[in-house]
Amino acid sequence: MSAISIKNLDVIFGKQTAKSLAMLDDGKSRQEIIDATGDVVGVHDVSLDIEKGEICVLMGLSGSGKSSLLRAINGLNTVSRGSLNIQDGDEPINLANCDKAALRHLRTNRISMVFQKFALMPWLSVLDNAAFGLEMQGISKAERRRRAEEMLEMVGLAEWQNNYPHELSGGMQQRVGLARAFTMDSDILLMDEPFSALDPLIRSQLQDELIELQRTLNKTIVFVSHDLDEALKLGNKIAIMESGRLIQHGKPEEIVLNPNSAYVAEFVAHTNPLNVLCGRSLMTEVTALESQDSKLVLSQHDETYISTDPQGHVTSVTRQGKALPLHLWQAGDCFEGLKQDSLVIANPDISMREGLEIRYRTGQPVLLVEDGPLIGVLADNNFYHALLGKHISLETETST
Structure with missing residues (x-):
């Protein structure tokens, strides 16, 4: 059962919603609708399911509709047409037609939001900022303090709990925002470009910390970003938007390997494949290897x-008749244990970054096996192919 289920969603900003929706149905563009009605199409005909425990990254250029869709999920933007169901126990609540009490219940108990601009209250201490949402729920002071201290410890700010926001760096202030959201213990977190205002080094660090926190807390996270590398790093699924529409939705590797439009391919062409591709996607299959005297030619x-x-x-594996050492690679193994000229045997789901490191340290290709048999090889040409973007296959084009 999906934590969030969106079907044929339209969000229109303006006073002539019915006319604007009719124009959308007639195939009119956003600009034509603005000219005719003054209304702005924020989201158009989006269908999207987000599973429990998933990080779904909404991304696209400015004006693509990603933030409009995010804000619809907690009722900040009104649904003009379609359905937007939030799972609440065994029953969904549809934000398209729910009453104010149901919306207040969702915002208080099910959904928390982390903002780009931190949104901390300067007159409150770090601890009180982290506990603020619980105060609004009427939780006792002792319980608020206990839960806030626990989350501040988790984000590495326990020693700063009595300080005030102006005494913290930007990265630390954003950690307070994360702690406040986690303190609420909501199942769903909405994050609107929370790291975009930070320096690159701090941004990368907070991305890593979010991944680690998610392993512990297993929240459903909808994360807005305009940075594909960030999306590939964080997302279990990525939803790419353009002009209010959902253009492509899938796993990071699927989108990198098979962009379904020139718009998506342009994003993918400038990303770092180290962050998403695995050996299975890059390898030369064993059936493509030459054979000689009943042996495969490496x-x-x-x-x-x-x-x-x-x-x-x-x-x-032999070179000029001499056997080379074999090394069975396991997840978490130390690279320092690899020897020059050894042949590493690894699972095909090994990351490209790991594969490159192994190739660098051994000077040899990587052999990929699955459930025993050899299924492929990672050699220099496979890595070059990916780094040059040659792995991209645009589904809308016909191969020659």
Whole structure:
């Protein structure tokens, strides 16, 4: 069951909603609707399911509708047409037609928001800022303090709880905002470009911290960003928007490998594939390797061959008749333990960053096995292919 389920959602800003919706149905553009009615189309015909425990990143250029969609999820923007269901226990609440009491219940108990500008109250201490939402819920002072202290400890600000916001750096102030949201213990967090105003180093650090916090707290997070590298780093799913529409929605790797439009491909072309691609996406499949004397050719130049048993398991790798050491790679292994000229055998879901590091330290390709048999190889040409953006396959184009 989805935590958030959006179906055919339209959000119109203005006073002639019915006329603007009719114009949308007739295929009129945003600009034509503005000229005719003065209304602005914020979101148009968006359908999107966000699962419990997922980080979904809404991204696009300025004016694409990502923040308009985010604000509709907690009722700050009114639904003009369609449905927007928030799961509340066993029953969904539809923001398109719910009453004020239901909306207040969602905002108080189910949804918290982290803003770009921190939104801290300067007259309150760090602790009181973190506990503020609980005060609005009528929670006792002792319980508010306990929960706020726990979250401040989690974000590394326990020693600053008696300070005031102006005494903290921008990154620390944003951590207070995170602690306040987590203190509410809401199932859904809405984050509107929370790190965009910060220096790159602090921004990267907070991204890492958010990932670690999510492993512990398992919230449903809707995160707005205009930065694809940030989206690829944080998101379990990415929803790319343009002119109020949802253009593509999927896992980061799917979007990088198969952008479905020139608009998405332009985003993807400038991203860092190290952050998203894995060995399975880059590898040369075993069926594409040449064979010689019942062995697979790893390198014809220096006579390096792979021997496998009838089930496809790697039995040995030789160079000019001499056996090379094999190293079975496990998640979390230390790179310092790798030796030059050793052949690493890894799972095909190994990250591109790990694969490159292994290639650098051993000077050899990486062998990829799944459930025993060899399924592919990562060599220099695979890494170059990805780094140059040659892995991108635009689905709307016909291959030649």
